[in-house]
Amino acid sequence: MNTTFSVIMPVFNSEPYLKEALDSIIRQTLSFKDHIELILINDGSEDDSEALCLQYKQNYPENIKYKRIENSGPAVARNTGLDLVSPSSHYITFLDADDKLEANALEAASAFFSVHPSVKIAAIPIYYFEEKTGSHNLNYRFDQGSRVIDINKEYSSPHFYIGGIFIDRSIITEKVRFNESLYFWEDALFVNKIILSEQQYGVISGTKYWYRQRISLNSLVDTAWKNKYRYTELLQTGYMELVTASLQMHGLILPYVQFLLVYHLKLLLVKKNNEMMEKTLNETEIRIFVEELKKLLVFIEDKYILEQSLLNYRKEFLLNLKHDGKFGKLEFIDKIDKEASIHITEKKLKGLHVEMKGYFTSEFYSMKESDKVYIQIGNRKMYASHRDPGKKVIIWGYLVTDYKNDGFLIQVPIWCLSFRFGLETHQGDIELKRINYIKTLYRRLFKRK
Structure with a gap:
């Protein structure tokens, strides 16, 4: 067998998903029998994962290696897999037992490395399925197609995940191993030590690594927060x-x-x-x-x-x-979204006025005690009174933002059908959301017809 790829798969209580993962390797467009070695490391599973692994090994004895270890975590399982990679293998990749590869993933990787033989590590885009669907946030790196990223020129393109990574076996030495003392982020550390050494990595478009976001939310990544x-x-x-x-x-x-x-x-x-x-x-x-x-x-x-x-x-x-609290505030008053910054939470008829309660909100500016919300009716300004909306942002016990100055209450004359909100600050007035009840009434009448 002329092995081209070694696929290392740690298996831990993955029985419900395992067949789908295994089949995604066996059914690659690149011939499984001729070019793929599948290394299954049973990390002490207590379900029927072992029986399924052995069944597949029996069906493909020349292509599948299987080893059971005591439950030791993904780092130990992956290192065990690295030790079993055949000397004839050219590239190593990893697949979690609840994920799957797009059918053309290995063929796309093979084509990429044939064009870029000096590149020793490359990644394919990640897509979610099951509970969460869609594209991973870092998939913007693939928008320009398959290419090589120089991390010194494109530092804002980080990579973290071991799934969908392809590594040239020639750079995997006894020193290039997963840190077995880590129970989280061991894959990000492993991948990025290689990327730091190479100072570049490839991105391979036109294929996918399918990451299962479990409905049960009991994966290692999900439970890590606890x-x-x-x-x-x-x-x-x-x-x-x-x-x-x-x-x-x-x-x-x-x-x-x-x-x-x-x-x-x-x-x-x-x-x-x-x-x-x-x-x-x-x-x-x-x-x-x-x-x-x-x-x-x-x-x-x-x-x-x-x-x-x-x-x-x-x-x-x-x-x-x-900076020990000395950095201060990041404020960009010119970036305030004029239409989205005023929220009306309550309207109530009071005599000849409509009483409006609401609050000002902007990621780029927090109201000061001296700031005032007002409405502009023609050339006339009517000021709102302050009210505390009771909104605060607390992170790790620190009060980060207090919106106590951002709430307002204002009495709008009942006859006033069109007016604009504004904000009076020490930097000047800012025109905000326009209210036009004439247009609202017209739209409602038009819809009825």
């Missing part, structure tokens, strides 16, 4: 090890590494993950986590935080952690 390891220890071992690797290889922390760390770190700022963290860690553990994060942020230039696709108040939060 594991204390996911927080402080990840900073100390996973993140900092990548920082150390960059320093050892290049004498500096490459922009690629800095951008990548913030890109991954921002997941912790998402509300649901923030809430999960507060349920998982106690107050002392959260405080220790924040102190460790501050140490990490010292290695990251401000620009790589500012360049992230991240809400402004979250950027402010990270930058103020880094």
